Amino acid sequence: MDLYELSGGRLGVIAEEAEHHESPSSTMNRPTRDVSNFQRFSVATNESLQFQPCEGSTPSPTGADDGLDDDDVFKEGETEREIDKTRNLLQGKVAEMENFAGHLEEIFLTVEENFGRQEQNLEQHYNDVLQTLSQRYDERAATLEEEKKSKLEALYNQLLSCGQALDASKELIETAQEIYRSQDKRLFLKAVTPAIKRIEEFAKEETDLTLSTSLEFNTPPSDLSEVKTMMDSINVVPAPSAPVINPQMPNSASQTSLRVCWSLFSDDTVEYYELYYRPVLEDMPADSTCTPYVSKVKVKETHCTVTDLLPNAQYELWVTATNTTGISPASEKALYMTVPSPPTIKQRECSSCPEAAMIRWESGNANPVDSYTVELSKMGTDGTESGVTESIVAVPACQCLIQLQPGRRYLISVRAVNIGGPSDRSDVITVSTIGTFFHLLEDTAHPCLSISEDGFTMFYGDEELPISAMAFDDSTFTRCVAVLGDLIAVRCRHYWEVEVDDGTEFRIGVAFEDAERNSYLGANSSSWCMRHILTPTRHKYEFLHNGWSPDLRITVNPLRIGVALDYERGTLSFFNVDLEQHLHTFFHCHFQNYVYPCFSLDNTGALTVHNSIEAPEYAFI
């Protein structure tokens, strides 16, 4: 922050002007007296702050007696209002001043900081230079020293050999003299000739009298170019220091984009930034030869929105700052995450009852997300959206059991959430809490049972299915041509209706989820059902549990059967809906686990399930 810049050059005058009476925006109509201290602050505001001593010129806010005319003080409204106005204005100005003072403090601190930094920089620079110079000096001195040593050695050697030569010639001369002086003629003759030869030879020798080394020292010019550049660079703008990349801000990411922000630690000059990013892959191969491709974006601002990314993916980002001098080191690497793709609600796996709804969805993302948020809004009784939305957050799995109010309709949607934020909303599903609603668990259907497109009518056709089509798995019924319904796991009252033909032999009722798939409905203790049998002479009805049924006759064949399940009372009742006639009730059913509606066809025919029907009054008397 450049102080100069901030003030715009206007922070010039902080002066005490002693007798300045003119106050451009004074709202006080009192006569001014003895204005001694007048200070004007004009940073970005045009208002001036005027201080005036209080004695006598203003009524005190507490209304204390200050010597003014009583009548004046108690003049209604007018005076008080003025006082209030003035007081508010004063308070405002005081606040402004405080703000400004705070601002100034900040500026001073920053300037200090900056200066401190510059000082440090400079010190360091010069230290570097000095260090370099002394290094050079040492080097140079060492070289000279060595040279000196070698020259001296050479000279000394030369001296030695000269000395030797001297000694040799001396010896020769002495020998010659001896021979000359010898009395023995015979010895003289013997020795003289070799001696003469030697002397002749010696005389022929040339003595080298040149110095083996030069007396001059080799002084190459010093290479101080480095030092020069260092000195020069002191005054040059340094390369920027590494920027600081911000952690991801909440709600700044979208499914395919990330908004990245960073800041400069110092007041470096920067021409542009370069943001690098690459996806963080789950399984990085051991060798770093195939690292993911690093992308680069060049921006001038300190933020950037990176697009074309994958949803629910983690990215590694770092940024460098560049100016004329060079590129800063890279910032720390930050990890950002894009928001997930929205989930898809699995309509066929949702169920509801007057008190609650079970919503299931597909994540919509290949990788796991942190959690899900379920949003619901209740529709008004006149069919309009009431606009009230409730959110259930931190749902860990891809399903949620939501408490609702009976007799209403709700719009429900889901979002996937990760560190980056929530995804877009999934498609909305409408849930009605009128009556109980469920789909059939088609996975449990016997292969011979085919189910209509809308999922609520089942057929037992008379075509023979090839053996290959009889594919069974753990959950399908294998003997009884049956299917279960996905009733919501809530222990309240449930009601649904079943529509059949006169000639359809069927079994309808409820069963535990673990009812044996290779036995018939009603044959054991894990299911209760109403059974219709067609004999040649008449219609027969049974109400089966544990293989036992009461003996009864029904004279009007029910074509639309109401089934009422009451967990609390442990009862399961059947009604002829068209006649509102009660047919039979199983009492004392021990529903220790949740039960599921079950349907089977014992001969060719069809059966339709009707849902979302409010239970008639007689169903739960």
Add this chain to the structure above:
Amino acid sequence: MALTQVSSNRCAGGFQKVFEHDSSELKCKMKFAIYLPPKAETDKCPVFYWLSGLTCTEQNFITKAGSQLAAAEHGIIVVAPDTSPRGCNIEGEDESWDFGTGAGFYVDATEDPWKTNYRMYSYVTEELPKLINTNFPADPDRKSISGHSMGGHGALICALKNPGKYKAVSAFAPICNPLQCPWGQKAFSGYLGSDRSTWEAYDATALASSYSGPQLDVLIDQGRDDQFLSASQLLPDNLIAVCSEKKIPVVFRLQPGYDHSYFFIYSFMNDHMKHHAKYLNA
């Protein structure tokens, strides 16, 4: 018509009373039992008429059937008349237990010496309801009828002959087809004469085959070990067959191990009360 209270006992939060009056239809003093539930203290209540079987009086039902708790719970008045006129001094009236005294068969007799007094049909369908509506907090528009054995027969024929008059009907081990069983043949020939065509007017099976009126919903419980069932006195299959054909809704339950006694009635009284309450309190 002046009513004299014969007895009153607090029961199930209400009152079990017995009254006596001079009957204009039966030309003698008649008693009837009436249970007033707690709700009757403040509101008009619907009325459940119970017709007892052979040899019974107004006492059997109120002491043995265990109806008061359910009646109290559902807020229903229960009226149980006697099964025939008493003390008329008609010759032969006490000769058999299944004809004459205690065996009125809920018909209006046309033969002498029975035709003056033995008018139980009119008594039950006309005189008694008027009496009840006048003297008790009864809702005149909501009544239902039930009974056991001969009374079951009585309940069925009252409902079939008066479409819309009774909101609900049920029976315990009723005589379904008197035309075809010894009891019925004996009683009808005595009360109605030898022309069998006149008997059809009081035969539930015959009436069902010609019934037209608002939909009925009949609940019938029958003990499987009932000696009279095996003696072919009751013949429920005939009624069921006709109702199946004519689409009259009946749920007929054969209860294993149960006989013809009040122990049987007691065991399923609550179910019948619930059945009646569904329609009386709707």
